[in-house]
Amino acid sequence: MSSTLRLFWLFVAAAILVPFFPQIVYPIFMMKVLCYGLFACAFNLLLGYTGLVSFAHAAFLGSAGYVTGALMIRHADRIGTEVAILAGVATAAAIGAVIGGLAIRRKGIYFAMITLALSQIVYFLAVQFRWTGGEDGLQGIPRGRLFGLVDLTSDNAIYGFTLVVFVAGFLLVHRIIHSPFGQILRAIRDNEPRAISLGYDTDRFKLLAFVLSAAVAGLAGALKALVFQLVSLNDVSLHTSTEVVLMTLLGGLGTIWGPLVGAALVVGLQNYLATLGDMVTIVIGLIFIVCVSFFRLGLVGEFLRLRKSA
Amino acid sequence: MGEIVLQTFGLTKAFRGFVAVNNVDLAVRRGTIHALIGPNGAGKTTVFNLLTKFHQPSAGRIVYDGIDITGERPAATARRGLVRSFQISATFAQMTARENVRVALQRAQGLAFHFWRSERALDALDDRALALLADVGLADFAEVRAADLPYGRKRTLELATTLALDPRMLLLDEPTQGMATEDVDRIKALIKRIAANRTILMVEHNMSVVADISDTITVLQRGEILAEGPYHIVAEVPAVRAAYMGGGHG
Ligand SMILES: Nc1ncnc2c1ncn2[C@@H]1O[C@H](COP(=O)(O)OP(=O)(O)OP(=O)(O)O)[C@@H](O)[C@H]1O
Ligand SMILES: [Mg+2]
Numbered sequence: 001m002s003s004t005l006r007l008f009w010l011f012v013a014a015a016i017l018v019p020f021f022p023q024i025v026y027p028i029f030m031m032k033v034l035c036y037g038l039f040a041c042a043f044n045l046l047l048g049y050t051g052l053v054s055f056a057h058a059a060f061l062g063s064a065g066y067v068t069g070a071l072m073i074r075h076a077d078r079i080g081t082e083v084a085i086l087a088g089v090a091t092a093a094a095i096g097a098v099i100g101g102l103a104i105r106r107k108g109i110y111f112a113m114i115t116l117a118l119s120q121i122v123y124f125l126a127v128q129f130r131w132t133g134g135e136d137g138l139q140g141i142p143r144g145r146l147f148g149l150v151d152l153t154s155d156n157a158i159y160g161f162t163l164v165v166f167v168a169g170f171l172l173v174h175r176i177i178h179s180p181f182g183q184i185l186r187a188i189r190d191n192e193p194r195a196i197s198l199g200y201d202t203d204r205f206k207l208l209a210f211v212l213s214a215a216v217a218g219l220a221g222a223l224k225a226l227v228f229q230l231v232s233l234n235d236v237s238l239h240t241s242t243e244v245v246l247m248t249l250l251g252g253l254g255t256i257w258g259p260l261v262g263a264a265l266v267v268g269l270q271n272y273l274a275t276l277g278d279m280v281t282i283v284i285g286l287i288f289i290v291c292v293s294f295f296r297l298g299l300v301g302e303f304l305r306l307r308k309s310a
Numbered sequence: 311m312g313e314i315v316l317q318t319f320g321l322t323k324a325f326r327g328f329v330a331v332n333n334v335d336l337a338v339r340r341g342t343i344h345a346l347i348g349p350n351g352a353g354k355t356t357v358f359n360l361l362t363k364f365h366q367p368s369a370g371r372i373v374y375d376g377i378d379i380t381g382e383r384p385a386a387t388a389r390r391g392l393v394r395s396f397q398i399s400a401t402f403a404q405m406t407a408r409e410n411v412r413v414a415l416q417r418a419q420g421l422a423f424h425f426w427r428s429e430r431a432l433d434a435l436d437d438r439a440l441a442l443l444a445d446v447g448l449a450d451f452a453e454v455r456a457a458d459l460p461y462g463r464k465r466t467l468e469l470a471t472t473l474a475l476d477p478r479m480l481l482l483d484e485p486t487q488g489m490a491t492e493d494v495d496r497i498k499a500l501i502k503r504i505a506a507n508r509t510i511l512m513v514e515h516n517m518s519v520v521a522d523i524s525d526t527i528t529v530l531q532r533g534e535i536l537a538e539g540p541y542h543i544v545a546e547v548p549a550v551r552a553a554y555m556g557g558g559h560g
Pocket of ligand 1 (some may be wrong): 328348349350351352353354355356357397512
């Protein structure tokens with residue numbers, strides 16, 4: 001087992017203890033970190049390991065949240081929670097295939113701008129549709145029963161479930177990065193023309209990476225809808241898309257741990273500085289500026305560098 | 311000499327009105343080493359970009375192995391066995407030399423899209439990757455990141471990666487550029503050796519390399535073919551002597 005994975009299981013063990021010591025870390029805070037951590041992991045798969053900048057990731061997080069939430073509100077008595085989650089993930093993947101398919105022909109900043117424009121369409125649709133609740137969003141989403149058996153309503157049940165889904169998502173991303181496919185992604189990130197000259201249709205690899213990333217972001221969105229029992233326009237907004245960039249860069253781009261650490265940092269700051277109101281954004285912005293100026297590799301990235309040079 | 315394997319008809323490329331390659335009819339025979347020479351900016355790299363489909367020609371046709379590949383995508387042409395190297399060394403900088411070669415070997419293995427599988431599936435390729443590295447004299451550098459290799463070794467790694475595809479035809483863009491003399495001799499010998507069962511088209515400024523190993527030379531100037539033939543004939547063409555041979559190269 002690699003040292004990354006050993007550390008991961010240590011983290012999981014600590015996370016299991018959280019509900020027993022709510023005076024140290026609130027379980028609800030932990031669940032928020034896990035949801036955004038998974039979201040940032042998905043984003044990192046694309047930016048850190050494929051070299052693609054997407055401003056559409058809120059569209060995946062939000063659309064999956066809406067679909068999962070709407071299904072649970074209407075059919076919680078007839079379908080298991082897992083069905084609603086899968087439907088949400090499938091929606092995010094499908095939207096990812098469309099946005100990715102249209103954007104991937106372009107490079108660099110043009111790619112980023114197309115993802116941005118298309119994600120605005122998703123935002124617009126979320127405002128217009130009736131089933132998304134428009135400005136109100138979806139509220140009071142029931143958590144339902146997993147496979148019709150396990151009731152997820154209680155705080156401990158949803159906590160355990162969140163942890164399991166996070167672990168599954170994290171391990172999936174880890175596997176993708178360390179797969180034969182992941183090797184080709186690294187090659188494309190390092191030198192795309194060379195990868196083409198070796199006979200790889202790099203656009204197809206980038207598209208698959210995009211769809212996988214969208215699907216995992218969707219998983220995070222579906223989970224978040226169930227944990228907080230609400231989905232709002234903020235989830236599909238550009239603000240959320242930029243926040244995930246922030247988390248990933250703060251934590252360390254292209255490191256397995258970076259996104260989780262970055263998510264914990266941003267969510268933590270938002271919580272503990274909540275009394276500051278809108279000032280939070282400014283504080284986080286300042287921290288971000290300090291980070292990109294002095295810790296260019298992000299917290300985890302700089303830590304790894306120091307350990308290597310020590 | 312063998313039959314023609316790669317041929318262009320009226321190949322032309324204009325960049326916003328500037329004609330970089332003009333009406334080039336090139337014919338490369340199977341099993342030969344064919345050199346493309348010419349002064350800086352003559353259009354040699356552009357010809358390579360056209361042949362390997364990295365650029366679409368403004369006019370003209372390209373036929374490889376009897377098939378018109380003019381409209382093909384670059385990766386598809388590469389899969390036909392027509393593989394290029396780059397003028398500026400092209401390696402996967404963050405990967406080790408072994409991993410670089412493995413990227414090429416992976417294509418035939420057919421697992422390239424398997425995102426659910428462990429990368430340990432690639433271990434099966436290590437023996438061949440190491441053999442290829444040993445073959446070009448890089449055995450001791452297998453676990454060195456490409457970014458950390460000295461320049462000459464990077465170019466050698468690029469060759470080993472290309473050879474991993476076992477291409478039937480190689481397009482080498484200045485394989486000895488910027489190398490120390492002993493490296494040049496090693497690469498020259500290597501090219502000669504790999505040409506045993508392949509066709510090679512190479513751009514090369516070093517005239518001693520061109521003179522020693524090429525069967526045919528095409529001289530390009532301002533995008534047009536100035537002369538063509540074996541070294542001893544091309545070297546005697548007055549226009550070539552004036553335009554290129556005397557120009558301080560090689
Ligand atoms: N993508 C491009 N856009 C515009 N002009 C280009 C482009 N690529 C090449 N050119 C121009 O076409 C001409 C031929 O360039 P090319 O790189 O093919 O020359 P070369 O023979 O390979 O030269 P060198 O020996 O310096 O490598 C040059 O004048 C160059 O500026
Ligand atoms: Mg050139």
